[in-house]
Amino acid sequence: MNYRSADLNLLKVFEALMTEGNVTRAARKLSLTQPTVSNALRRLRETFDDPLFVRSGAGVNPTRRAIDLWEPLSQSLHAIRGTLDVERFDALRSTASLSIAMSDYVSSIVVPRLAAKLSKAAPSMQIHAIPNTLVDFDKVLADNKADFAISVYNEEVQRPAFLKSRALWSPDFVCVLRTGHPLARADKIPLKKFLAARHVDVSLVGKTMPTYDLFLHSRGLQRNLVATVNHYHAAYEVVRRSDLIAVLPWSERFEPARVAGLRRMPVPLEAPPRIIELFWHQRHETSALHQWLKNMLLALFEQPS
Structure with missing residues (x-):
């Protein structure tokens, strides 16, 4: 792209397409018609000799070339806008x-x-x-x-x-169990008893095995995982109402109020930090x-x- 022959107004269209991911929304943001934005996109493609944006569902996704262009251009546009714009975000x-x-x-x-x-x-x-x-x-x-x-x-x-x-x-990994659980009587849970206990854990959408099990498998170990749920709140309730135990994330800085009736104990094997x-x-x-x-x-x- 030659600076002297470039139409710098096209960069505003490029920015709107990057931030909105949709031609119609980009047009609305720029107060332009959709055909005008589509025409500008055609000129951008000719200028950079690249599709720049490809259709994906109801929107458009940037190509590798567009992503490479965006980092330096976004910084420049941000600096220009900061110099020229009188209004600030209110x-x-x-x-x-x-x-x-x-x-x-x-x-x-x-x-x-x-x-x-x-x-x-x-x-x-x-x-x-x-x-x-x-x-x-x-x-x-x-x-x-x-x-x-x-x-x-x-x-x-x-x-x-x-x-x-x-x-x-x-956050740290901690073992959570109800206060009346037999394993809650000691200060620490021996590894053998920990692995044999009945466990519940959280498996979020898109992940088939809980993180702590991946860690145990890397050490050649396996615990008695008998249930998985897809919400952490559900895991706390299962532990509170049964003899199942769980390994859950915990941060002292953001300690929630949901631990009533539960005891936190250190895990026998400390996993790498997340x-x-x-x-x-x-x-x-x-x-x-x-x-x-x-x-x-x-x-x-x-x-x-």
Whole structure:
């Protein structure tokens, strides 16, 4: 692309397609007609000699070339907008609606604290928690079905180039059992008794084996896993109402109130730490709204270094 012959207005269309992931929404954002945006996309494709965006369901996904272009262009557009725009994002007047993909464990920590902050800083903003699919939440972000995800990442899968992240906190694995459980009488559970006990665990959508079992298998061990549920809240209730025990994430910093009638004990074998991260699509790097919420989430949940 030659700078002298380039139509820089096309970059605004490129930005809108990256951030909206849909031609109709991009046109609405730019106050243009859909044919005008489609024509601009055709010119962008000719300029860069690449399709740039390909159809995916009801929207469009960026090609590898578009993703490579976006990082430097988004930074430049953000700098230009910061220089020229008089208006800034006004949280107090914002009526934006944002969604965050997360498990019920993460949601129980994030939503109460975030809602309390937003009630004063952005009282008309809406936040929606949607289920986290764990192994392919990056596709949820790519398809614009969520603005953020808060989760651990399956490191067996390479992170896509568009995925941006910041580490938040690292929970521990603890053994949870009802206070009257026979194994709750001691300070520690011997490994042999731990493996033989009847276990329940959480298996989120898209993951067939709980994380702690993967760790045990790497050590040549297997526990007596007799039940799995798809919500952490359900696991706590199973443990509270039976003699099943569970290995669940726990963070002292964000201790929830749901442990009444339960006892936390150290696991006989400590698994490698898991890091819960905040994820977003790089298309939102130029969005003042997304930057504002991202900074609030980091202020609330980023673990001090």
